[in-house]
Amino acid sequence: MPTRPSLPSLRPSARVAEPMHRLPIPTARAIVDCAVYIDGQRLPGKYTHSAALAEVRKRGEGFVWVGLHAPDEGQMESVASCxxxxxxxVEDAVHAHQRPKLERYDDVLFLVLRTVNYVEHDSVTTTNEIVETGEIMIFLGTDFVITVRHGQHSELATTRQLMEANPDRLALGPSSVMHAISDHVVDTYLDVTEKIERDVDVMEEEVFSPNHHVPIEQIYMLKREIVELRRAVSPLSAPLARLVQELESPVPKAVRRYMRDVADHHTAVAERIGEFDEVLSTLVDAALARVTMQQNLDMRKISSWVAIASVPTMVAGIYGMNFEHMPELQWTYGYPTVVGGLAVVCVALFRTFRRNHWL
Incomplete structure (x- = not known):
C-alpha cells in the first residue's frame, strides 16, 4: 500500500533564539575634538585620532590633542592601540572613580584630576547637595596629549580656546596643555571654596542666632560635602609636587615653572578646606551644646510643673484614704479652706520658680 505523502506542518517552526550582540559605537562618538598643532598653531581641517597622529609623525614636529568624553571600553581601546x-x-580611563594620581608608563605620563562643581541652592539649611565631582584624565606623550572627561561640568572647550589664542604657550609642547588643564581645575577649586565659604558663614550665623534653630543634620550634610571636596582636592598635592620637582620628568623646565604656581594655588585651597572642616566641627559641638541646654531648660520646666502639681495630689491622696476619724471632715469650712490653702501654696511655688527662671 503506497504511503501517503506527509502534509506540511501547520505549526510555526520553532526558531532558535540567537544572542543579541551590541554593535560597537564608533570611536568618533566619544571624541569631542581632535586637532594637530604645529608651532603653536592649529592646522585647518578635521582629523580622526589616527590621521592626526600620522600627520604629526609624518611632519616630525608638533603634537596631537585628542579630547574624549566618557568613552566606553571599545572606543578607548581603539585610541589606546593607535x-x-x-x-x-585604559582600564582606569573607562571605569573612572580614581583618586588624583600621577603614574608613568614608559614614555607616557598618566595624570588623574578630580573636578568639582558648586551646586546652586536656595538655602544651605535646606539643601541636600552642594558639591558634585567629576574626573579628567590626561595621557601625555612626546607628540600627543589625550584628555578623557567624566562628568557634565568638566568641559575643556574654553581651555582649548584660550590655549589656541596663545600660540607661544602651545609651542611649548603637549605638556603645556597638561598645565593649562591643571590650572583650570585648580582655579575651579578656588571658585568653589569661595562659594562654600559663604555657606559656612551663613551656617555659622544661623547656629549662633538666638531666634533660629538649625537641624544638626544640615550641619552634618555640609560637613559631608566638605569631606567630599577634600577627597577630591587634597590627594592632588603629591602629583603636583612630583611634576614640579622631578628632573627626569618629560615635562620641560619652562612648563614646570608654571606648574609651581598651580601647586601654590592648590596648597592655598587645601588649607582653606581644612579651615572649613575645623569650623564645622566647632559648629557641631555648638549645636549639640545648644540642644543639651534646651533639653535642660525643658527638664526644669517639667520639674517645676510636677512640683506644683504634687501639692494638690498629695493632699487629695491623704483625704482620699477614707479613714473614719480625720480632722476637718465634719467642719463646714473644711473644703474651701483646703482648696484655698492649695491655691496659695501652688501660687507661691509658681512665683518662686518664675523668679529663678525655671518657668
Missing part, C-alpha cells in the same frame, strides 16, 4: 597606551591606563 597611541600605544598601557592596558592599565
Amino acid at each position: 597611541y600605544g597606551l598601557h592596558e592599565l591606563m
Whole structure:
C-alpha cells in the first residue's frame, strides 16, 4: 500500500533564539575634538585620532590633542592601540572613580584630576547637595596629549580656546596643555571654596542666632560635602609636587615653572578646606551644646510643673484614704479652706520658680 505523502506542518517552526550582540559605537562618538598643532598653531581641517597622529609623525614636529568624553571600553581601546597606551591606563580611563594620581608608563605620563562643581541652592539649611565631582584624565606623550572627561561640568572647550589664542604657550609642547588643564581645575577649586565659604558663614550665623534653630543634620550634610571636596582636592598635592620637582620628568623646565604656581594655588585651597572642616566641627559641638541646654531648660520646666502639681495630689491622696476619724471632715469650712490653702501654696511655688527662671 503506497504511503501517503506527509502534509506540511501547520505549526510555526520553532526558531532558535540567537544572542543579541551590541554593535560597537564608533570611536568618533566619544571624541569631542581632535586637532594637530604645529608651532603653536592649529592646522585647518578635521582629523580622526589616527590621521592626526600620522600627520604629526609624518611632519616630525608638533603634537596631537585628542579630547574624549566618557568613552566606553571599545572606543578607548581603539585610541589606546593607535597611541600605544598601557592596558592599565585604559582600564582606569573607562571605569573612572580614581583618586588624583600621577603614574608613568614608559614614555607616557598618566595624570588623574578630580573636578568639582558648586551646586546652586536656595538655602544651605535646606539643601541636600552642594558639591558634585567629576574626573579628567590626561595621557601625555612626546607628540600627543589625550584628555578623557567624566562628568557634565568638566568641559575643556574654553581651555582649548584660550590655549589656541596663545600660540607661544602651545609651542611649548603637549605638556603645556597638561598645565593649562591643571590650572583650570585648580582655579575651579578656588571658585568653589569661595562659594562654600559663604555657606559656612551663613551656617555659622544661623547656629549662633538666638531666634533660629538649625537641624544638626544640615550641619552634618555640609560637613559631608566638605569631606567630599577634600577627597577630591587634597590627594592632588603629591602629583603636583612630583611634576614640579622631578628632573627626569618629560615635562620641560619652562612648563614646570608654571606648574609651581598651580601647586601654590592648590596648597592655598587645601588649607582653606581644612579651615572649613575645623569650623564645622566647632559648629557641631555648638549645636549639640545648644540642644543639651534646651533639653535642660525643658527638664526644669517639667520639674517645676510636677512640683506644683504634687501639692494638690498629695493632699487629695491623704483625704482620699477614707479613714473614719480625720480632722476637718465634719467642719463646714473644711473644703474651701483646703482648696484655698492649695491655691496659695501652688501660687507661691509658681512665683518662686518664675523668679529663678525655671518657668
